[in-house]
Amino acid sequence: MIAALKIINPGIGSTLQGIPYRANRAFGMPLCGPAEPIMMALANYLVGNESSALALETGWSPLRLTAMGDVKIAVAGSIDYVTINGVIADHYSTLYVPCGGDIFIMPNNIGRSCYLAISGGFVGEKWMQGNSTYLPSKIGGSALIPIFGGHILHANHPQIIGDNICHIPIEYRQPILTDKIIRFIAGPEWHLLDEGQKALFTTQKWQISNRGDRMGLSLNGKNALKIPHHHMDSSAVFNGTIQCPPNGQPYILGVDGQTSGGYPRIAQIIAADRHLIGGCAPGNNIIFQMKEPEEARRLHRLKLSKWRELLPDLRLD
Numbered sequence: 001m002i003a004a005l006k007i008i009n010p011g012i013g014s015t016l017q018g019i020p021y022r023a024n025r026a027f028g029m030p031l032c033g034p035a036e037p038i039m040m041a042l043a044n045y046l047v048g049n050e051s052s053a054l055a056l057e058t059g060w061s062p063l064r065l066t067a068m069g070d071v072k073i074a075v076a077g078s079i080d081y082v083t084i085n086g087v088i089a090d091h092y093s094t095l096y097v098p099c100g101g102d103i104f105i106m107p108n109n110i111g112r113s114c115y116l117a118i119s120g121g122f123v124g125e126k127w128m129q130g131n132s133t134y135l136p137s138k139i140g141g142s143a144l145i146p147i148f149g150g151h152i153l154h155a156n157h158p159q160i161i162g163d164n165i166c167h168i169p170i171e172y173r174q175p176i177l178t179d180k181i182i183r184f185i186a187g188p189e190w191h192l193l194d195e196g197q198k199a200l201f202t203t204q205k206w207q208i209s210n211r212g213d214r215m216g217l218s219l220n221g222k223n224a225l226k227i228p229h230h231h232m233d234s235s236a237v238f239n240g241t242i243q244c245p246p247n248g249q250p251y252i253l254g255v256d257g258q259t260s261g262g263y264p265r266i267a268q269i270i271a272a273d274r275h276l277i278g279g280c281a282p283g284n285n286i287i288f289q290m291k292e293p294e295e296a297r298r299l300h301r302l303k304l305s306k307w308r309e310l311l312p313d314l315r316l317d
Contacts, residue, residue, distance in 0.1 A: 003071045003155045005103070005118065009064040010148050013213065015133035016124040016141035017115075018054035020317060024128065025259045031239050031317055032132040032140070033255055035214055035278025036113040038174070039077035041311045043117035046074030046094045046166045051314045053121030054131055054141065056153065059112045060281070063105040067097040068152065070161045072119040076168070078111025078176050078279060092168045096161055111176040112212070112281040120156040134256060172310055179205075179285045182273050185296050187242065188235070189264035192227050201225060201266070205285045206250065214256040217280055224248030227264060234260045239317065240269035240277065252277055270296040271316055272303040 020033030034040040041051035075082055075091045082091045083104045089095050097103055107114050124131050124141040133141030204221050211218040225248040241253045243263040254277055270291060307314050
C-alpha cells in the first residue's frame with residue numbers, strides 16, 4: 001500500500017517544493033524551489049531521500065495531518081514543536097507514524113519556512129526539468145491541486161518501517177535567529193548611491209515588513225536610501241537581487257521573484273547566503289555586509305563543502 005498524508009489543517013501558503021527550474025529565466029520562468037533549501041534537505045536526509053525530493057513547505061501557522069498507512073516522516077526548519085498523537089516528538093530525528101496517527105506541526109514566529117518530508121518524497125506535478133510549485137502560473141508540485149483541508153498527499157513508494165532512526169548531528173542543527181547578517185556584492189546600480197548612502201545601507205538595521213512572501217521581502221529602515229530615480233529600462237534580476245524602489249526602502253527578490261525589473265539593482269546577495277532569505281520572517285532584522293566577488297565565490301565553496309559532508313547532493317542556487 002502506497003502511504004499518504006491527509007491534510008486536516010493546511011496552514012498558510014503550504015506548497016510542494018522540490019527541484020527548482022534552473023536555466024529557464026530567458027523564458028520568464030523564476031528559479032522557484034524551496035525557499036530554504038538547506039532546511040528542506042535536512043528533512044529529506046532524515047527519511048533517506050535525495051536533498052531535492054519533493055517536500056511540503058509551510059510556515060507561520062499550525063499544520064495538522066493524518067497518516068494514511070504507516071509513514072516515515074521528518075520535519076525541519078522554523079519549528080516550535082511537533083506532536084505525534086499528542087505526544088511531543090523530536091523534530092531533529094526520523095519520525096514513524098502509525099496508520100491513522102495525528103501529526104501536528106507548530107511553526108514558530110521567528111523564521112518563515114518549515115518542511116515536512118516523507119520517505120520516497122511526495123508525488124507532484126512535473127514541468128520541464130523541475131517539479132516545484134509556482135502558483136502564479138499554476139505550474140509543478142501542488143499548483144494544479146492547491147493544498148487545502150481534505151487534500152491527500154501521496155508518497156512515491158511504500159514506506160519501510162523499522163528501527164532505523166536517523167538524527168541531525170548537533171553541529172548541523174541551525175539556530176533560528178531574529179537578527180541576521182547577510183552578505184552581498186555590489187549590484188549593477190550600486191554606483192548610484194553616494195558614499196554616505198552606501199555606508200547607511202551597510203550599517204543600519206533593516207527590518208522585514210509584513211509585505212513578504214516567496215516573491216520577495218520588503219524592508220523598512222529608520223532612514224530610507226536616497227537614490228536618483230531616472231528612467232531605467234527593465235533589466236535582468238535574480239533570486240537575491242536587492243532593488244531600491246522610489247521610497248528608498250530596499251526590496252529583496254525571493255525564489256519566486258520576477259526575472260526582470262526596472263528599479264536600481266543596488267546589491268546581489270551572495271550565493272552562500274541566498275538560502276537565508278527563505279528563513280526571514282516579518283520583524284526580523286538584517287544587517288548587510290559587503291564582499292568582493294572572489295570572496296563571495298570562496299564563501300560559497302566553503303559553505304557547500306561543509307554541508308556536503310552531510311548532504312552530498314545539496315545545491316545552493
